[in-house]
Amino acid sequence: MSYSTKVLDHYENPRNVGTFSKDDEGVATGMVGAPACGDVMKLQIKVNKDGVIEDAKFKTYGCGSAIASSSLVTEWVKGKTLDEALTIKNTQIAEELALPPVKIHCSVLAEDAIKAAVADYKAKHGEMVETAACKG
Amino acid sequence: MIKQPIYLDYSATTPVDPRVADKMIPYLTEKFGNPASRSHEFGWDAERAVEEAREQVAKLVNADPKEIIWTSGATESNNLAIKGAAHFYKGKGKHLVTVMTEHKAVIDTMRHLESEGYEVTYLMPETNGLVDMAKFTAALRPDTILASVMLVNNEIGVIQDVAGLGEVCRAKGVLFHVDAAQATGKVTIDLAKLKVDLMSFSAHKTYGPKGIGALYVQRKPRIRLEAQMHGGGHERGLRSGTLATHQIVGMGEAFRIAREEMASENERIRYLRDRLYKGLSQIEEAHVNGDMEQRVPHNLNISFNFVEGESLIMAIRELAVSSGSACTSASLEPSYVLRALGRSDELAHSSIRFTIGRFTTEEEIDFAIDLVKAKIGRLREMSPLWDMFKEGIDLSTVQWAAH
Numbered sequence: 102m103s104y105s106t107k108v109l110d111h112y113e114n115p116r117n118v119g120t121f122s123k124d125d126e127g128v129a130t131g132m133v134g135a136p137a138c139g140d141v142m143k144l145q146i147k148v149n150k151d152g153v154i155e156d157a158k159f160k161t162y163g164c165g166s167a168i169a170s171s172s173l174v175t176e177w178v179k180g181k182t183l184d185e186a187l188t189i190k191n192t193q194i195a196e197e198l199a200l201p202p203v204k205i206h207c208s209v210l211a212e213d214a215i216k217a218a219v220a221d222y223k224a225k226h227g228e229m230v231e232t233a234a235c236k237g
Numbered sequence: 238m239i240k241q242p243i244y245l246d247y248s249a250t251t252p253v254d255p256r257v258a259d260k261m262i263p264y265l266t267e268k269f270g271n272p273a274s275r276s277h278e279f280g281w282d283a284e285r286a287v288e289e290a291r292e293q294v295a296k297l298v299n300a301d302p303k304e305i306i307w308t309s310g311a312t313e314s315n316n317l318a319i320k321g322a323a324h325f326y327k328g329k330g331k332h333l334v335t336v337m338t339e340h341k342a343v344i345d346t347m348r349h350l351e352s353e354g355y356e357v358t359y360l361m362p363e364t365n366g367l368v369d370m371a372k373f374t375a376a377l378r379p380d381t382i383l384a385s386v387m388l389v390n391n392e393i394g395v396i397q398d399v400a401g402l403g404e405v406c407r408a409k410g411v412l413f414h415v416d417a418a419q420a421t422g423k424v425t426i427d428l429a430k431l432k433v434d435l436m437s438f439s440a441h442k443t444y445g446p447k448g449i450g451a452l453y454v455q456r457k458p459r460i461r462l463e464a465q466m467h468g469g470g471h472e473r474g475l476r477s478g479t480l481a482t483h484q485i486v487g488m489g490e491a492f493r494i495a496r497e498e499m500a501s502e503n504e505r506i507r508y509l510r511d512r513l514y515k516g517l518s519q520i521e522e523a524h525v526n527g528d529m530e531q532r533v534p535h536n537l538n539i540s541f542n543f544v545e546g547e548s549l550i551m552a553i554r555e556l557a558v559s560s561g562s563a564c565t566s567a568s569l570e571p572s573y574v575l576r577a578l579g580r581s582d583e584l585a586h587s588s589i590r591f592t593i594g595r596f597t598t599e600e601e602i603d604f605a606i607d608l609v610k611a612k613i614g615r616l617r618e619m620s621p622l623w624d625m626f627k628e629g630i631d632l633s634t635v636q637w638a639a640h
Contacts, residue, residue: 104551112548112551115619118618118619120624132621133638134637134638135582135637135638136581136582136583136586136622136632136637137582137637139545139546139547139571139582139586140545141621141622141637142621143621160619160620160621160624161619161620161621162543162544162545162619162620162621162622162623163545163548164545164547164548164551165547165548165551167545167548168548168619
């Protein structure tokens with residue numbers, strides 16, 4: 102299958118690959134997907150005292166579109182508050198990367214990764230929230 | 238500078254050998270007659286060419302030319318053999334036996350027969366991809382019409398013991414069909430000795446053109462089939478339709494070259510495959526799929542753990558290879574062949590099939606090794622599963638959120 106230029110760009114030059122130290126202040130992790138489905142995304146956010154995501158990192162096992170989707174969301178969540186980050190929708194990711202229908206689940210997974218990371222942060226800081234269900 | 242992309246997908250298809258193409262062309266332009274035309278020289282020329290080609294195909298597998306029926310390819314041959322025998326011999330019973338790692342052309346034909354009321358046993362192979370003789374024997378019943386087992390597997394290249402399986406079938410009075418699409422020119426086939434009743438062939442896996450194949454139908458004892466294509470009664474009524482002379486000439490020439498050159502060619506290809514294997518096995522967590530001994534020399538199917546197959550294929554775009562992961566489909570299912578070997582989902586998703594052929598060079602193999610090594614390293618740096626593995630976490634104990 103052929104990939105869009107944007108998918109290729111993120112795949113060739115992924116943004117923010119890496120891992121924060123687990124002990125870092127304000128770091129939360131969302132891990133979604135399953136090896137059985139062929140993709141696992143780990144998204145980490147670093148939240149400052151004002152509740153703003155100041156940095157993000159990812160690691161992804163999956164196809165090119167999955168890698169591109171996670172790379173893209175690390176860029177998008179930076180500078181957003183947790184609630185703002187939660188407004189990022191899979192349709193926006195799919196549209197930005199021009200994902201074909203068979204790859205829509207990659208964008209769904211990326212949205213789920215944001216939800217999971219935010220939920221992890223809130224859980225660590227005493228806020229109870231519903232955890233994102235994996236679907237797609 | 239090596240020409241890119243490098244073709245390492247010879248099990249998908251092969252280029253037509255230039256010698257084959259040269260032989261085909263006159264039958265498109267000057268010698269265009271219909272081999273069924275009995276009243277003039279155009280027809281006679283074409284018929285002569287068809288019969289010479291039939292002889293070449295028969296020679297490669299040590300059969301009588303009268304036992305070779307032209308078809309459009311191995312898919313049609315499999316359909317004709319399995320449906321044709323099942324329909325003709327339904328008075329005996331309605332049971333068939335095959336293996337879960339067969340090509341879809343066999344599996345789906347069997348599934349179709351199930352919808353017609355036949356019963357099919359799909360045997361699970363051993364973890365090395367080979368069929369266990371005792372399990373196979375136990376699957377044959379008094380009402381079993383036919384068993385179908387491929388000679389060489391298209392994904393993992395393992396060679397089944399069709400000589401032994403054939404003996405079992407013959408002793409139990411069960412017809413034995415063998416899909417040999419991936420085997421011609423790679424393993425010696427002697428149908429005078431093998432207890433095989435029906436065998437499917439394809440031209441384009443052996444440097445011939447696409448769109449032409451053949452079915453071996455044994456004469457002694459005579460195997461009967463119900464035709465699947467009706468019309469002018471060509472090919473002894475088994476397969477109607479005007480013969481594609483140029484394609485047939487191409488298949489004949491391709492099989493002649495295979496017979497004459499396979500010994501030296503396989504030696505050269507084995508050297509290249511072993512070189513590739515040696516290079517790639519230096520990568521940590523690389524697992525070969527399928528038996529390494531009972532295997533054709535040109536196949537290497539290997540899983541790189543913790544790297545997803547499609548992203549790897551994307552990373553090594555300079556190589557034309559296949560992934561066992563059918564990730565481009567909406568189902569996201571890994572290869573059913575690798576799953577049948579009991580491979581974990583991660584390994585099944587991470588497999589790459591390298592198939593080497595007549596025009597592969599040592600430089601290309603060395604280039605492929607270096608490229609794969611570099612890209613695996615890069616993708617693992619990006620893989621959360623690789624991190625977990627390095628931390629000593631057993632991935633099978635992790636509770637994944639399936640999606």
